[in-house]
Amino acid sequence: MNTNNNVYTIIYTTVIVVVVAALLAFVSQSLKGKQEANEKADTISQMLTAAQFGTKAEFQKQGNAAVLAKYAEEIGEAFLINENGEKVADLPLDQVLSPKELKRQNYNIKGGANKTGDAAIPVFKFKNGKTVVPIYGAGLWGPVWGYIAFEDDLKTIAGAYFDHESETAGLGAKIKDDPTFQAEFVGEKPDFSGAKVFEIVKGGSPKEADGSETIDNKIDAITGATMTSNGLTDAINVWLTAYAKYFQGAAPAEKECCGEDCEGECEGEECDNKEVEE
């Protein structure tokens, strides 16, 4: 048989491409559920890690089912907010946003040509008072994203976890692999009034006189991963700025500063002083 004539060649290639495409479509459809379950459990374990319920390695060891159970036990409230920091819709408690969804929201926050609608960014409140918000942006080779947990005052960072698609292993990939980098975030306070909400810079900020870490909005960047550190800084700034109004609106009011004897006269600093005097 002559395998070189045109009709044969065209029919042969058509048949092979159709068979392969059908097979791949079938496999992709039948494995889709499992893959999405894995991705969801991965995302949830990142949020739990940010909120300091355990380490990513521990969650990985425990498996998907344990991670989902832990999340169901700890999550209190999940909802979407608009750009004015107002709650617009509840999220089902078993729903999280995949990195793909974060990418879409990232465009919506930043505006521009890729905008697909109004920004509706998620807030996840845990029963122990911690609030977890996602961040998303561009690293050096691909997207970086992650979760930042805040204490119940919505000012102090309680923990953070970051992930990436293709940062350099051993350098940029440390945003994910190095727990000491993530631990640096704990206790820091983003500055919502300044030019930069948060900065990851060489050296961070100088230590306090007694050698303890300064509480501010700067932490030490990763050696050899300046581009990834800068990308992460941008991602954190864009997203935390988008959350700023919500944080201000939802933060618990300052504690009543004066006792019964001050009869509502007191305001602001006066009260603080009074309390100190007492």
Place this chain on the structure above:
Amino acid sequence: MNAKLKETILNPIFKGNPITVLVLGICSSLAVTVTLKGALVMALSVIVVCGISSLILSLLRNTIPGRVRIIVQLVVVAMMVILVDQILKSFEATYAIDKQLSVYIGLIITNCIVMGRIEAFALGNKPWPSFLDGVANGAGYGLILLIVAFFRELLGSGTLFGIDILNRFGYVPNNLVILPPFALILLGCIVWVQRSIQKDLQEK
């Protein structure tokens, strides 16, 4: 097993190793050898892709139109690569490692070893020897990958398979080892060792 089949299996492991002798598949061996676990999964993936693509194409070899044979090879190899990627993503145990290897699993299709062995061997031989040739070449590739990854993970992170080995003795991980150029230096050393054992490979 006859001598010829034995030769088909053993040759790619050492004497005709695809990386150190044929110098194929260098790019990915620089990229995925930062950790042993990554190298192991990559090696197994290449063995599966190489073996099964060779088998399929060897079965089809008499029907493939000569003018479009490279395209047919590409379609089959691409199919195998996507299948492996999809399957790795579907299991809890391999999901994290697939995420870490990210694009490199997909890039197995550009690995010259796969297409090279199909073109050079599978299209001219019966299915069973072709399958063994594919598996053996994948194994030869994987062996070098594991050797390189062993040194890179040990010296670059102080661990082996993620288990702390050197760090507990106060070892400071060497960042140079993590970077791809060091993998090239290591590969050079392996080629050097091999050529000093196998004198017939030395150029006069």
